[in-house]
Amino acid sequence: MASLLEKKNAGVCAGHGDALPGLAGLTRDVRDGMIPAHIYNDPDVYALERDRVFGRSWVFLAHESEIPRPGDYVVRRIVDDSFIVVRDERGTARVLFNMCLHRGMQVCRAELGNASHFRCPYHGWTYRNDGALAGLPFHAEAYGGERGFARKGQALLPAPSVDSYRGLIFASLSPGMAPLRDYLGEFAFYLDFYAHQSPAGLEVRGPQRWRIKANWKIGAENFCGDSYHTPHTHASAVETGLFTAPKASKRKEGALYFAGHGGGTTYKLPPGTFEDGLRHVGYPGEMITAMRRAWSPAQQRLVGEDGFMVSAATIFPNLSLVHNWPQVSAGGLIRPFISLRQWQPVSECETEVLSWFAVDASAPGYYKEQSYKAYLLCFGSSGMLEQDDVENWVSITSMARGQMARRLRLNSRMGLAAGGEVISQRPRSFSGPGTAYVGYGEHNQRRWLSLWADCLDGTAQHQEGR
Amino acid sequence: MTSPAAGRAAPARPLPYTSERHLQAWQWLVEEAYLFDQQRYAEWLDWLDPGIRYVMPVRVTTARNAGFSSLPGMSHFDEDLYSLRLRVARFETEHAWTEDPPSRLRHFVTNVRVFATQREDEIAVQSYVLVFRSRGDVREAALLSAGRDDLLRRSGDGRLLLARRVIEADESVLRMQNLGIFL
Numbered sequence: 001m002a003s004l005l006e007k008k009n010a011g012v013c014a015g016h017g018d019a020l021p022g023l024a025g026l027t028r029d030v031r032d033g034m035i036p037a038h039i040y041n042d043p044d045v046y047a048l049e050r051d052r053v054f055g056r057s058w059v060f061l062a063h064e065s066e067i068p069r070p071g072d073y074v075v076r077r078i079v080d081d082s083f084i085v086v087r088d089e090r091g092t093a094r095v096l097f098n099m100c101l102h103r104g105m106q107v108c109r110a111e112l113g114n115a116s117h118f119r120c121p122y123h124g125w126t127y128r129n130d131g132a133l134a135g136l137p138f139h140a141e142a143y144g145g146e147r148g149f150a151r152k153g154q155a156l157l158p159a160p161s162v163d164s165y166r167g168l169i170f171a172s173l174s175p176g177m178a179p180l181r182d183y184l185g186e187f188a189f190y191l192d193f194y195a196h197q198s199p200a201g202l203e204v205r206g207p208q209r210w211r212i213k214a215n216w217k218i219g220a221e222n223f224c225g226d227s228y229h230t231p232h233t234h235a236s237a238v239e240t241g242l243f244t245a246p247k248a249s250k251r252k253e254g255a256l257y258f259a260g261h262g263g264g265t266t267y268k269l270p271p272g273t274f275e276d277g278l279r280h281v282g283y284p285g286e287m288i289t290a291m292r293r294a295w296s297p298a299q300q301r302l303v304g305e306d307g308f309m310v311s312a313a314t315i316f317p318n319l320s321l322v323h324n325w326p327q328v329s330a331g332g333l334i335r336p337f338i339s340l341r342q343w344q345p346v347s348e349c350e351t352e353v354l355s356w357f358a359v360d361a362s363a364p365g366y367y368k369e370q371s372y373k374a375y376l377l378c379f380g381s382s383g384m385l386e387q388d389d390v391e392n393w394v395s396i397t398s399m400a401r402g403q404m405a406r407r408l409r410l411n412s413r414m415g416l417a418a419g420g421e422v423i424s425q426r427p428r429s430f431s432g433p434g435t436a437y438v439g440y441g442e443h444n445q446r447r448w449l450s451l452w453a454d455c456l457d458g459t460a461q462h463q464e465g466r
Numbered sequence: 467m468t469s470p471a472a473g474r475a476a477p478a479r480p481l482p483y484t485s486e487r488h489l490q491a492w493q494w495l496v497e498e499a500y501l502f503d504q505q506r507y508a509e510w511l512d513w514l515d516p517g518i519r520y521v522m523p524v525r526v527t528t529a530r531n532a533g534f535s536s537l538p539g540m541s542h543f544d545e546d547l548y549s550l551r552l553r554v555a556r557f558e559t560e561h562a563w564t565e566d567p568p569s570r571l572r573h574f575v576t577n578v579r580v581f582a583t584q585r586e587d588e589i590a591v592q593s594y595v596l597v598f599r600s601r602g603d604v605r606e607a608a609l610l611s612a613g614r615d616d617l618l619r620r621s622g623d624g625r626l627l628l629a630r631r632v633i634e635a636d637e638s639v640l641r642m643q644n645l646g647i648f649l
Contacts, residue, residue: 109527110526110527110528110529110532111526111527111528111638112526112528113528113529113532114532115529205537205538205539205540206524206537206540207524207540208524208540208542209524209638209639209640210639210640210641210642210643210644211639211640211641211643212643212644213605213606213643233563235559235561236556236559236561236562236563237556239556239559239561240552240555240556240559241552242552242556329548330548352639357540372539372544373544373549376541376543376544376545376549377549377552380542381542381640381644381645382522382542382543382644382645382646383644384552384553384556386644387562387564387644387645387646388562388563388564390564390643390644391563391564391643391644392563394605394643398604398605
């Protein structure tokens with residue numbers, strides 16, 4: 001198997017296949033829920049991830065609302081590759097590799113802005129905002145005009161694959177990706193609770209960006225299913241009255257779900273109707289009316305009849321979502337917020353976090369401001385829940401560095417009996433797709449890590465030719 | 467620093483460094499830094515005007531002619547007294563793990579410039595702050611460099627209270643694991 005793999009991936013990750021002896025055992029352990037601790041700080045594992053996870057998955061880059069007008073752009077990365085995400089003059093969102101065709105200079109050095117053209121600072125090659133080469137200095141004198149260098153058809157390299165869903169723009173370094181909607185699969189059902197509360201869709205602000213000395217996987221796993229950490233890690237948030245919901249009793253009544261390339265956690269709502277549930281978490285009436293129109297009967301049943309409200313989630317590999325409802329004023333006003341967050345790897349032991357505030361574009365103005373306050377209190381660079389989380393993740397990463405971590409397999413089998421059968425209960429009623437369990441369990445983290453293992457050993461379903 | 471005493475007609479030149487008001491503001495900032503480094507945040511709350519606005523915009527890299535260098539509509543901090551009290555209350559609980567064990571902190575405050583405003587009871591204060599933060603015995607320490615635009619207002623009992631602070635960080639991507647500190 002191992003030698004077969006090396007041949008299959010020859011040229012894609014030359015040198016790294018050999019650099020990771022024992023890959024078959026590693027992925028077997030991971031799928032078994034016994035995680036070799038060193039994967040959270042191992043340069044060889046990281047080299048493989050960079051090629052086989054980030055080189056072959058759909059990776060989130062930006063939201064359409066960040067580039068509303070022609071010429072608007074943001075610059076984003078997939079690991080080491082910088083892309084200009086720009087709306088061209090015809091209104092199409094483009095994803096252009098940010099490297100000049102001539103000498104490889106970074107064409108756009110701002111993080112965001114508006115431009116009809118991008119001019120390379122080195123020799124002045126100029127590209128239209130759809131990527132096409134518009135001009136180069138001394139074309140006639142230096143190149144003999146079109147005879148020496150034909151401009152026609154020359155353009156900044158587009159990302160090999162680009163696709164979007166509900167305004168979320170993804171790209172892939174692999175040209176042979178299945179459509180994004182297929183990749184998301186049944187997770188799209190859950191994504192709509194965040195990204196499709198009305199036909200207007202989301203508008204996002206941000207991102208706040210900061211670096212943490214933590215492995216990128218830890219945050220992604222945490223958001224896809226770790227409801228078990230909430231009562232303890234975030235005890236201080238409950239104690240101060242910021243939150244009433246994350247109490248242990250509330251958290252263990254929630255359901256975990258995994259569907260397609262994503263999974264997440266939910267809270268159990270108090271008994272009541274669809275309207276009651278959404279009112280409980282702080283949505284005003286007009287937004288509830290919009291949600292009733294935007295969501296399918298099954299989506300409405302998940303809230304109204306089954307009584308589950310989405311909270312944290314992760315789309316494989318590194319985009320997470322969060323929906324929570326803290327108290328935003330001394331008077332006890334509860335308002336929900338939505339955040340998108342990306343765990344952008346910098347190295348095996350460092351991650352850049354990008355954290356956006358997101359809100360339904362048609363929400364009333366007062367709601368948007370209160371929801372923004374709710375976000376700032378809880379998540380992002382200064383968010384109180386985020387502070388608790390990051391402290392843990394940095395410590396884990398630091399512990400995973402040494403030789404002893406190579407002898408330790410972390411038990412991530414919560415919800416399974418020793419023989420492998422599932423102990424966790426299914427929800428009595430659950431209208432969403434995928435697999436759902438009630439209460440604590442590490443089912444989602446295992447599923448997420450299995451997708452990761454599929455990428456590492458080349459068995460991933462969404463990848464070209466597999 | 468983009469706007470000394472933003473929104474107010476401040477004179478272009480600061481008050482002399484020997485003036486009473488300059489010295490008062492300077493002492494205020496140094497004493498505040500002491501409270502921060504000792505993490506005596508509950509005492510710091512008493513130094514805040516009830517109408518405080520405490521903001522730290524997200525800086526971004528933009529072209530020189532772009533006309534902006536902060537993200538619209540998004541900040542690292544955008545606080546009022548309620549949210550600042552909540553943040554402080556959290557540190558006072560026994561379960562704020564992020565600061566237990568506590569960071570070793572040092573706020574270096576320099577380049578203080580004080581401006582008279584149109585109101586007798588207010589002064590505008592600019593300062594630079596460099597925060598050194600060390601956690602544990604393994605990790606590298608973190609630095610955060612910022613400028614601050616403050617508005618200090620004299621309260622009924624004659625004390626200076628912080629009515630507004632705009633913190634202008636010098637990095638677009640912060641190299642600090644969180645803002646579990648104040649600036």
